[in-house]
Amino acid sequence: MTVDPKHLRTTLIACLTFAVMVGCASAGASGRGGAVPPGTVPVGVAAIDITPTEPIRLSGYGDRRAPSDSVAQRLWAKALAFGGDGGDPAVLITVDLVGIPLSMTEEVARRLARAGIEREQLVVSATHTHTGPTLAGVLPGIFAEPMSTEQQAVVRRYSEQLVTKLEQVALAALADRRPAHLGWSQGRVGFAANRRVLREGKWTGFGVNPEGPVDHDLPVLRVTDPGGALRAVLLGYASHATTLAGKDNFVHGDWPGTAKEMIERRHPGAVALVTIGAAADANPEPRNGGVPDVLRHATQIADEVDRLLGAPLRPLTTAPRGRLRLLQLPFERTPPRPELERRAQKSDAEGLLARAALERLGRGEAMPATVAYPVQTWTFGEELAMVFLGGEVVVDYARRLKSELDASRLWVNAYSNDVAFYVASKRVMGEGGYEVDRSMLFYGQPARLAPATEDLIVDAVRALLPRDLARTAR
Numbered sequence: 001m002t003v004d005p006k007h008l009r010t011t012l013i014a015c016l017t018f019a020v021m022v023g024c025a026s027a028g029a030s031g032r033g034g035a036v037p038p039g040t041v042p043v044g045v046a047a048i049d050i051t052p053t054e055p056i057r058l059s060g061y062g063d064r065r066a067p068s069d070s071v072a073q074r075l076w077a078k079a080l081a082f083g084g085d086g087g088d089p090a091v092l093i094t095v096d097l098v099g100i101p102l103s104m105t106e107e108v109a110r111r112l113a114r115a116g117i118e119r120e121q122l123v124v125s126a127t128h129t130h131t132g133p134t135l136a137g138v139l140p141g142i143f144a145e146p147m148s149t150e151q152q153a154v155v156r157r158y159s160e161q162l163v164t165k166l167e168q169v170a171l172a173a174l175a176d177r178r179p180a181h182l183g184w185s186q187g188r189v190g191f192a193a194n195r196r197v198l199r200e201g202k203w204t205g206f207g208v209n210p211e212g213p214v215d216h217d218l219p220v221l222r223v224t225d226p227g228g229a230l231r232a233v234l235l236g237y238a239s240h241a242t243t244l245a246g247k248d249n250f251v252h253g254d255w256p257g258t259a260k261e262m263i264e265r266r267h268p269g270a271v272a273l274v275t276i277g278a279a280a281d282a283n284p285e286p287r288n289g290g291v292p293d294v295l296r297h298a299t300q301i302a303d304e305v306d307r308l309l310g311a312p313l314r315p316l317t318t319a320p321r322g323r324l325r326l327l328q329l330p331f332e333r334t335p336p337r338p339e340l341e342r343r344a345q346k347s348d349a350e351g352l353l354a355r356a357a358l359e360r361l362g363r364g365e366a367m368p369a370t371v372a373y374p375v376q377t378w379t380f381g382e383e384l385a386m387v388f389l390g391g392e393v394v395v396d397y398a399r400r401l402k403s404e405l406d407a408s409r410l411w412v413n414a415y416s417n418d419v420a421f422y423v424a425s426k427r428v429m430g431e432g433g434y435e436v437d438r439s440m441l442f443y444g445q446p447a448r449l450a451p452a453t454e455d456l457i458v459d460a461v462r463a464l465l466p467r468d469l470a471r472t473a474r
């Protein structure tokens with residue numbers, strides 16, 4: 001059945017508003033109790049509007065001083081639910097936001113546990129749009145001009161409503177489950193550019209580094225009904241959603257939001273979802289040219305998705321099985337007070353970090369030695385492993401995982417379950433710069449991460465994957 005996306009959303013929102021507890025009876029019934037046709041997997045799809053209903057401080061850029069002035073594009077939370085009630089249903093939620101705090105993911109997980117969703121079967125992933133609302137607990141140190149009490153209240157209200165909406169969209173996707181064919185493929189899109197400009201091996205500033213590594217892979221998951229009609233497309237791409245600039249103080253989904261709209265217009269009835277890869281050091285190029293640049297990037301994504309959908313895809317015949325580990329990543333060190341006081345005199349990022357640490361000690365708080373970090377994997381049998389890393393992960397992680405594991409069965413996502421700091425690699429730590437030091441201040445962290453970080457994360461991914469998918473590529 002083909003459904004107009006507008007009608008679909010209206011129906012879902014109506015369902016969510018009036019019938020969450022009983023589910024949307026017209027959907028879902030065929031996939032939950034009855035026999036599953038061979039080669040199909042029960043899949044549900046849902047979307048819910050998460051556009052702020054009042055002016056709110058937008059997150060991602062520190063130079064904005066006022067709440068949003070308008071809504072240029074609606075923001076969405078979208079969900080895919082996989083698997084029957086007899087197994088362990090899995091839910092992926094994507095959100096048009098700069099990030100999501102671990103505490104919110106855990107709260108959504110607690111609520112969905114009542115619907116039989118195990119924690120490791122839930123992922124919440126953000127598109128990292130820099131024209132979306134601020135959430136309580138994400139990028140607390142970003143603003144040059146701190147939020148007023150009134151603005152903080154708006155952010156708190158939005159954050160509370162969001163939790164309920166994420167629960168609702170997940171439940172709607174679970175209620176929508178019916179037999180579907182899953183297929184996946186990988187293409188390439190070239191607009192992500194390495195943004196770390198170096199001189200003699202050291203970071204000098206933001207820009208375009210044509211020699212710097214990037215990940216241009218574009219993995220796509222296709223969901224079709226048994227008659228072949230497209231129900232959903234999930235795509236991943238490793239670029240910041242920073243086409244729009246700090247001067248753009250309107251609500252917008254940046255290139256992921258516009259790519260989704262384009263795909264849904266080209267495929268009426270289908271819902272498009274976007275996850276972001278290891279994009280911490282990649283910006284879209286060109287950028288800062290406003291909506292025309294956004295359209296340019298989104299068109300490249302939508303065109304490549306259409307090319308992939310028109311070619312044979314590799315079938316996935318099982319629902320995903322998740323595994324999750326909460327690591328404790330060590331900070332590089334916890335400097336003693338005399339050293340902090342000495343460093344606090346400096347005017348660079350090191351001085352800023354030292355002053356923030358001294359304030360913490362002054363409040364009677366201890367310097368934390370580690371920080372929590374979620375690493376999650378979803379495996380579709382032996383056919384595909386999806387990796388979901390928290391935070392802003394630099395490209396080296398995707399490149400290393402794809403070189404050490406079987407890249408032909410690997411899909412690397414970041415900005416998942418928690419966005420609480422940048423995750424630099426050993427190489428990037430050696431070069432220094434924003435993603436290593438200054439960004440930690442914006443995220444409210446006391447120090448840079450230890451060089452052991454990279455191996456801890458890669459080892460955790462390998463340990464979570466079943467033996468066949470964790471093996472070194474031949």
Ligand SMILES: [Zn+2]
Pocket residue numbers: 128240280392
């Ligand atoms: Zn970022």
